[in-house]
Amino acid sequence: MKYLTWTDEAALEVVREHAEKPGPMLLTLQALQERFGYVETSLLPSIAKELNVSRAEVHGVLTYYSDFRTTPPASRQIHLCVAEACQALGVRDVVKELAAAGYEVGERSKDGATDVVGVYCLGNCALGPAALVDGNLCGRVSAKSLVAQVTS
Numbered sequence: 001m002k003y004l005t006w007t008d009e010a011a012l013e014v015v016r017e018h019a020e021k022p023g024p025m026l027l028t029l030q031a032l033q034e035r036f037g038y039v040e041t042s043l044l045p046s047i048a049k050e051l052n053v054s055r056a057e058v059h060g061v062l063t064y065y066s067d068f069r070t071t072p073p074a075s076r077q078i079h080l081c082v083a084e085a086c087q088a089l090g091v092r093d094v095v096k097e098l099a100a101a102g103y104e105v106g107e108r109s110k111d112g113a114t115d116v117v118g119v120y121c122l123g124n125c126a127l128g129p130a131a132l133v134d135g136n137l138c139g140r141v142s143a144k145s146l147v148a149q150v151t152s
């Protein structure tokens with residue numbers, strides 16, 4: 001996924017685009033993350049001011065939802081489903097094989113190019129183990145197929 005490089009000026013434009021909408025907090029944070037890949041915490045006071053809420057409220061929402069990032073993402077993303085149906089279809093072996101290849105779930109890969117995130121159900125249970133690779137849904141994945149996708 002390609003993201004814009006964070007600048008406070010560009011981020012504040014995004015904030016202002018959403019500030020007048022009803023319930024702007026989540027919309028604003030989601031828009032920032034979609035645009036830049038993360039939300040820079042140094043901008044929280046300005047976000048709070050633009051949305052007319054406290055800094056604590058912005059911080060609370062940003063840290064409550066685990067999908068929000070406060071650091072720049074790696075250039076490639078694997079979201080591997082580790083929920084029950086995918087466990088029944090062998091995801092635990094995929095996790096072990098990924099770790100052996102330098103792609104520990106919950107960490108950035110050893111080469112620094114890929115974030116590997118464990119998630120719970122992608123709605124693709126019948127084709128488990130399932131994963132999202134850079135946002136694209138994949139079924140019946142293996143460690144080999146995932147590594148091949150992020151290194152191609």
Ligand code: FES
Nearest residue numbers: 081086122124125
């Ligand atoms: S449990 Fe893995 S996609 Fe549903």
